[in-house]
Amino acid sequence: MRLVVPITGTVLDEARVVGSNDDPIRPIALDFRNVSWKMMELDLEGELAVIEIEPSKLFFDGPNDCRPATLVEQQKYLDDLWQLVKDKMPEELYALSGSPKLKKPKRKP
Amino acid sequence: MAWPNPPKTWADDTVPTETEFNEQIRDALRYLKGLDGVPLFEDAIELKDKDGTPVGNLRLKVIDEILQIRNAADDAFKKLKFDSIPVGTGATEVAQGDHTHSLLEDTVDVDVSGAGTGSSLSCYRLSDAISPLGGLDLASITDTYDANSRQVGVAVAKGRPSASAQFKLQLLMGGVVVAESAALGNVDATTVLIYTKVMSGSQTSICRMYNANASFQYIWYSYNEAATTNRGGAVGVGSVRI
Numbered sequence: 201m202r203l204v205v206p207i208t209g210t211v212l213d214e215a216r217v218v219g220s221n222d223d224p225i226r227p228i229a230l231d232f233r234n235v236s237w238k239m240m241e242l243d244l245e246g247e248l249a250v251i252e253i254e255p256s257k258l259f260f261d262g263p264n265d266c267r268p269a270t271l272v273e274q275q276k277y278l279d280d281l282w283q284l285v286k287d288k289m290p291e292e293l294y295a296l297s298g299s300p301k302l303k304k305p306k307r308k309p
Numbered sequence: 310m311a312w313p314n315p316p317k318t319w320a321d322d323t324v325p326t327e328t329e330f331n332e333q334i335r336d337a338l339r340y341l342k343g344l345d346g347v348p349l350f351e352d353a354i355e356l357k358d359k360d361g362t363p364v365g366n367l368r369l370k371v372i373d374e375i376l377q378i379r380n381a382a383d384d385a386f387k388k389l390k391f392d393s394i395p396v397g398t399g400a401t402e403v404a405q406g407d408h409t410h411s412l413l414e415d416t417v418d419v420d421v422s423g424a425g426t427g428s429s430l431s432c433y434r435l436s437d438a439i440s441p442l443g444g445l446d447l448a449s450i451t452d453t454y455d456a457n458s459r460q461v462g463v464a465v466a467k468g469r470p471s472a473s474a475q476f477k478l479q480l481l482m483g484g485v486v487v488a489e490s491a492a493l494g495n496v497d498a499t500t501v502l503i504y505t506k507v508m509s510g511s512q513t514s515i516c517r518m519y520n521a522n523a524s525f526q527y528i529w530y531s532y533n534e535a536a537t538t539n540r541g542g543a544v545g546v547g548s549v550r551i
Contacts, residue, residue, distance in 0.1 A: 212484060219484030221513055226486035233474055233492040233521065238504060239485065256491030260474040266494035 201253045201278050202240065205230065206290040208299040214244055227251055228299035230284060234277040247302045248290070253278065312340045312348075355381050415458040415548035420448040422516070422541045436471075436527045437541065439520040444479065445528070447542030448516040456509045458550035462487070464502040464516035466542035468528045469495060475522040480544070481515040482506045492521070497529075508548075516544035 209225035212218045219225035225242070227249055234256045241250040255274035258266045269277075285293060294301060313332050319325075325333070339345050353368040366381035378387045388407075439445045447466055454460065462482045470476035473495035480488045480502040488502040518541075520526050528541065 209484075209486075216509060217483065217485065218512065221481060221484050221515060224481050224484050224486045226489075232489065233477070236491040237489055239487045242485065254491075258474075258491065258494040260492075260494065262473075264473050264495050266473055266496065 201282070202250055203253055203281070203285060204248055204250055205285065206293050206299075207242070207244075207247055207249045207302050208294075208297075210303040211244060211305060214304060217242060217244060223303075225302070228293060228297040230293070230297050231281070235281060244302070244304065253281065311336075311345075313337055353379070410551060412549045412551065415455045415460075415550040416452050417545075417547045418450045418452050419543060419545035420450045420516075421543040422447040436529045437518075438525050438527055439476075439518060440525060441520065441523050444517040444519045446515050446517050448544040449513060450544055450546060451511060451513040452546065452548070453511045454508050454548050455550040458509065458548045459505065459507050460514075460546050460548045462504050462506065462514050463545045464488075464542065465499065465544075466516060466518060467497070467499045468518070468541055469493070469497045471527040471529065472520075472522050475520060475526055476528060477519045477521060478502060478542075479515075479517040479519050480504055481513070481517055482546075483508045483512040483514075489519075514544050514546045516542045518542065 205227045207225055208228050210220040210223040211225060212220055217225075225244075227237070235253045236256065237251040237253050239249055240252050243249065255269070255277040257269055257274070259269035259273050260266045284296075288296070313336055316337065317329065317333050336345075340348055342348075353370040355366050355368045358364055358366050367387060368379045368381050368384075370377045370379050378389060379385060380387055437445055448464075460482065462480055464478060464480035466478045470493050474492040476493045478490040478493070478500045479486050482504060483506065485506075487504040487506055490500045490502060493500065518528055
């Protein structure tokens, strides 16, 4: 599943798409605990990223207990994330995550 | 007006009429100039080699809807060369002939983390504390990459978090989190992230363990293994260039 999500972090070099290792360019802090993801596209101008999501192969029964997740549970991980982001504008997602907006170097006039 | 087909063959002492002259001369010139439509050339268009020491004229020909350039002398097929497109030199040049475009090694580098700092639990061996909502860089490499290069980065971590579902492994390339694992479970597991990216100049790649918990948590290495084999994580980058 692919999602378009707002990004946060600090941009050091916009042309070469380089961020700060102390505050790296990344998707905002949504609840990604039950999924892994890869950055597929990064739009610094639009402050958005396209990420490829895969569900976790683990199901957590408790704070110190986990087991292999069933296919149904893996699908629910994707559904839950989709419900979280669908129909929301970037500003709503920033507010939901508590992540600050992307910091970019000031452009010379 | 069309091409006068067939063009008239004139005999001695023939006096052409106005109609004949207009058709055979005026209309033919208009046709060749393209004033009355697209002129159709039955064979090829030949262009003279205008160099001071000419090698050979070339002909533009169409065969089975494919535009070909052929040598005028022997009709041999000629490969195209666009001198007006300045794109690099050598193997990167758009030049006449067949070329082999090789991928060359730019740089290959790897860093393996050192031993963990803790030793409190006998079966868990060594450990590192990670601050709340913070990351611990298990391994890091900085290299300078060619302007025409592409990198494959790999982050590997072997460990068991003290808080299940709170730790995630991240791969950073050039200050961008390019891949992130799902939350690690309370099992001793190896997690691998792989990503392909375009970087140039001096860039750092990091294998980072992120603690999503609101309190200090530990990553335990070498669960039930000898402390001397303890290595929590590694990052490697292979870069190729044209």
